[in-house]
Amino acid sequence: MQGGHSEVTSGEVTKEKVGCLLCAQQFDVMEMQDDLLRHLLLQHKLVIADVKLVAHFKKYLDYWRQRFKDAAITEFCSVIKTNTKETDVEPEESYYLLCDALPEDKNLRVRLQQEKLHFDGSSVYVRILAAAPKKTLQFTMSLL
Ligand SMILES: [Zn+2]
Numbered sequence: 001m002q003g004g005h006s007e008v009t010s011g012e013v014t015k016e017k018v019g020c021l022l023c024a025q026q027f028d029v030m031e032m033q034d035d036l037l038r039h040l041l042l043q044h045k046l047v048i049a050d051v052k053l054v055a056h057f058k059k060y061l062d063y064w065r066q067r068f069k070d071a072a073i074t075e076f077c078s079v080i081k082t083n084t085k086e087t088d089v090e091p092e093e094s095y096y097l098l099c100d101a102l103p104e105d106k107n108l109r110v111r112l113q114q115e116k117l118h119f120d121g122s123s124v125y126v127r128i129l130a131a132a133p134k135k136t137l138q139f140t141m142s143l144l
Contacts, residue, residue, distance in 0.1 A: 018058050021065050049099030055116040
C-alpha cells in the first residue's frame with residue numbers, strides 16, 4: 001500500500017524544469033536527470049563526466065547552455081572517436097566529453113560545490129554542534 005513516487009509531487013522544487021543544453025527540449029530537473037543525460041548522449045553525442053559529483057546540476061547546465069551559444073561544442077569538449085580500428089564494421093562516430101580536464105569546467109564545478117556548502121551551511125552547522133563537546137558548543141554559538 002505504499003504510494004511510491006506519486007506522493008512526492010507537491011512542492012515547487014520537483015516541478016522545476018531544465019532545458020537541454022543544445023536544443024529546446026525540457027526535462028524535469030529532479031526526476032528526469034537520467035532522461036536528459038540519455039537525450040544528450042543519443043541526440044547530441046554529448047557526455048558529461050562525473051555528473052553525480054556536480055553539486056548543482058541545473059546551474060551547471062545553465063552555465064554551459066549559455067557558453068554553447070557563443071562557441072562550438074568542440075571548443076569545450078574532448079572528442080572521443082568510436083570504431084576507429086580498421087576491423088570495426090560500424091561507421092566511425094564522434095562523441096563529445098564535457099569534463100573537468102577543461103579548466104573552465106573544473107572551476108565551475110568547484111564554485112557550485114562551494115555555493116552548495118554555503119547554502120547547506122546551517123544544517124551542516126547543526127550537525128557539527130550536535131556532535132561537538134559542550135565546551136565547543138558554547139564557543140561556536142557565540143560566533144553566530
Ligand atoms: Zn537536446
